[in-house]
Amino acid sequence: MIRAIFYKEWIKIRWYWLLALVASIGFSGFAMLRLARAVSLKGADHIWQVMIDRDAIFIDLLQYLPLFLGLGLAVVQFVPEMQRKSFKLTLHLPIKATTAVSVMLAYGAVMLLTTFIPAILIKFCYLQSVLAPELWQHILYTAAPWYMAGLAAYFFTAWVALEPTWGRRVLDGVIALLFIRIYFQPAKPEAYNDFMPLLTVVTLMLPLLSMLSLTRFRDGRQD
Numbered sequence: 001m002i003r004a005i006f007y008k009e010w011i012k013i014r015w016y017w018l019l020a021l022v023a024s025i026g027f028s029g030f031a032m033l034r035l036a037r038a039v040s041l042k043g044a045d046h047i048w049q050v051m052i053d054r055d056a057i058f059i060d061l062l063q064y065l066p067l068f069l070g071l072g073l074a075v076v077q078f079v080p081e082m083q084r085k086s087f088k089l090t091l092h093l094p095i096k097a098t099t100a101v102s103v104m105l106a107y108g109a110v111m112l113l114t115t116f117i118p119a120i121l122i123k124f125c126y127l128q129s130v131l132a133p134e135l136w137q138h139i140l141y142t143a144a145p146w147y148m149a150g151l152a153a154y155f156f157t158a159w160v161a162l163e164p165t166w167g168r169r170v171l172d173g174v175i176a177l178l179f180i181r182i183y184f185q186p187a188k189p190e191a192y193n194d195f196m197p198l199l200t201v202v203t204l205m206l207p208l209l210s211m212l213s214l215t216r217f218r219d220g221r222q223d
Contacts, residue, residue: 001095002103009077009107016076020069020115028119031059032126044130051131057139059123066150067180070112074157077108082161091218101214105158105207112154116147145192148203149183155206156180162213172209 035058039047050056081087090104091097120140127136156176163169183199185191192199 001093005100005103006107009104013073013077013108013111016073017111017115020073021118024065024069024115024119025122027062027065028122031062032122034058036126039130048131048135051135051138057142059139059143062143063146063184066116066147067153069115070150070152070154071157073108073112074154074161077104078158078161097214097218098211101210102207105155105210108154108158109151112150116150120147141193144196145183145199148199149180152180152183152203152206155209159209159213162210162217164213164217168216
């Protein structure tokens with residue numbers, strides 16, 4: 001049954017996943033090409049100096065991309081099913097409803113990560129070839145909360161989408177927006193290093209919010 005759920009989710013998100021993968025790789029590749037051009041024009045020593053003097057990381061254009069990719073995936077995966085009211089069919093499968101939704105969320109999160117990992121590898125492969133370990137680690141550590149925000153956006157959007165009443169959807173959406181800001185607080189690069197373990201744990205607990213929406217849906221809550 002779990003394999004059947006995986007297949008159903010793949011049918012729903014396959015084209016979006018491909019688009020997200022291309023966007024993730026494409027934007028990361030573009031950022032690295034810009035950096036490579038700067039290196040070729042002014043030399044790696046100049047890039048190092050700029051990073052040290054100005055706290056530059058050269059990948060700022062990627063800051064909100066994981067966020068939008070996570071949000072979009074959850075919309076594609078859950079919103080049509082809720083609009084067509086076909087989500088009720090999932091609850092009638094010969095498997096616990098909480099298990100079914102957990103499998104759906106886990107599948108979506110893993111597929112989202114498969115769009116992030118190639119982009120991270122592109123940055124790692126190029127950056128470590130032109131920068132000292134302290135500098136390329138500086139860039140990747142700074143970007144880590146952005147990718148965590150992508151996962152959070154996915155889980156929050158699923159929570160809102162599964163909520164059966166519009167009033168609570170609006171409230172949940174406001175809470176989600178306020179919480180997402182935590183991942184993008186204006187701070188110096190690597191400011192999140194000490195906070196990342198806790199932020200990771202909190203992010204991985206966000207699927208529990210969808211269980212609250214599932215409970216309200218099963219209880220027949222309506223607008």
